[in-house]
Amino acid sequence: MTNEKMLSFVEHLVELRKRLIVVIIAIVIGMGVAWNISDDILTFIEKPLTGKTYLTDLKGEVYQIFKERFPGAYNHFEMDKEPKVKADDRRLNYSAPLEPFFIQCKISLIAGLIIALPIIFYQVWLFVAPGLTRRERHLLVPFVSVATVSFCVGAFFFLSIIWPVIINFSLSYESTGLRSWFNISAYVNFCLRLILIFGLIFEMPIMVLLLSRFGLVTGNFLARHRKYAVLASAIVSAFHADMLTMMVIMIPMYGMYEVSIWVARIFGKKRAVKQAVQE
Numbered sequence: 001m002t003n004e005k006m007l008s009f010v011e012h013l014v015e016l017r018k019r020l021i022v023v024i025i026a027i028v029i030g031m032g033v034a035w036n037i038s039d040d041i042l043t044f045i046e047k048p049l050t051g052k053t054y055l056t057d058l059k060g061e062v063y064q065i066f067k068e069r070f071p072g073a074y075n076h077f078e079m080d081k082e083p084k085v086k087a088d089d090r091r092l093n094y095s096a097p098l099e100p101f102f103i104q105c106k107i108s109l110i111a112g113l114i115i116a117l118p119i120i121f122y123q124v125w126l127f128v129a130p131g132l133t134r135r136e137r138h139l140l141v142p143f144v145s146v147a148t149v150s151f152c153v154g155a156f157f158f159l160s161i162i163w164p165v166i167i168n169f170s171l172s173y174e175s176t177g178l179r180s181w182f183n184i185s186a187y188v189n190f191c192l193r194l195i196l197i198f199g200l201i202f203e204m205p206i207m208v209l210l211l212s213r214f215g216l217v218t219g220n221f222l223a224r225h226r227k228y229a230v231l232a233s234a235i236v237s238a239f240h241a242d243m244l245t246m247m248v249i250m251i252p253m254y255g256m257y258e259v260s261i262w263v264a265r266i267f268g269k270k271r272a273v274k275q276a277v278q279e
Contacts, residue, residue, distance in 0.1 A: 019123040026119040031112030038107045044159070045107075045191050048167035049090050049182065054160075055168050090171075092184040103188050110192050114152065114199075121147045128210070147206045154202030155195045162198070162248045163191060169244050194249075201253050208260035212268035219265030222257070229257040 034041075047053065067074040094100055113120075121144045129140075174180055211217045222229075237249035 015127060019127050022123050023116070023120050026116035027109070027113050029112070030115035031108045033115055034108045034111030035104070038104045038111065041107050041111055042103070042188070045163075045188060046092060048164040049092070049171075049180075049187075053164040053168070055164050090180055090182075092182050092187055094184045096185075099185060103184055106188065106192060110195060114155065117148045117151055118144055143206070147203065150202045150206055151199040154198040154200070157202070157252075158194055158198035159191075163194070165248065166245060194245075197249060198252065201249075201256050204253075204256040205260045205263045209263050209267055212264040215268075217264055218268055219261050219263075222261045222264055226257075230254055233257070 048055075063074075094103075122140075125140055125143055171180055208217060208222070212219075233250045233253040234246075236253065237246040
């Protein structure tokens with residue numbers, strides 16, 4: 001019996017190694033493809049620093065409404081005053097040899113990982129497929145598609161909504177005697193790390209879906225442990241020093257937990273749900 005368990009364990013390790021090799025090859029190929037668009041990605045990441053975002057348009061609309069309804073207060077606070085630091089004057093800077101090259105490598109690596117997501121999730125599915133029923137194995141295409149789209153939606157949500165807020169908040173401290181001087185490594189590394197975090201946050205419902213199909217969790221179980229989810233979200237987001245970044249990570253993370261509860265209730269294994277009701 002011990003030999004059979006050992007053999008099964010070794011077979012799982014061999015299978016895991018095979019899947020990891022395929023994943024690494026896919027990421028390397030994706031990195032090669034992403035290398036050609038890495039400059040465009042950097043330009044997009046840099047956009048909140050030097051260009052217009054939805055925040056600047058929203059600010060202009062709010063100022064215009066305030067000017068029409070409260071012209072006295074508008075003139076008193078000089079809300080039409082030009083900013084002390086022009087956006088065109090802001091630039092990313094580097095201070096070490098080959099620093100831009102290594103940044104290009106990091107951008108290409110993360111972009112290559114995103115390009116390779118369908119293959120990565122396909123390999124994950126193949127690894128867990130032996131534990132699924134025949135009917136559940138036919139869900140391969142929906143799983144790979146939804147998991148890939150969820151990660152991309154999380155990354156796009158961060159870049160289009162959250163990232164401009166973070167940079168705009170940082171630039172609000174600029175004044176005549178205080179200028180922003182962003183280092184390219186600190187700027188890009190911070191952005192790439194949050195892209196991965198938000199992509200993984202949006203994968204939470206998919207992970208819960210798998211666990212619920214295996215009967216390991218239920219919607220009622222997750223609902224009873226909401227307080228621990230809030231604590232876990234706070235702990236994960238607390239690794240970022242500033243309060244703003246902590247909040248913009250914590251709120252979506254807990255929001256995805258609430259979505260996961262409904263995913264488990266709707267798509268969870270019926271047997272596990274019935275057992276939870278009986279308990």
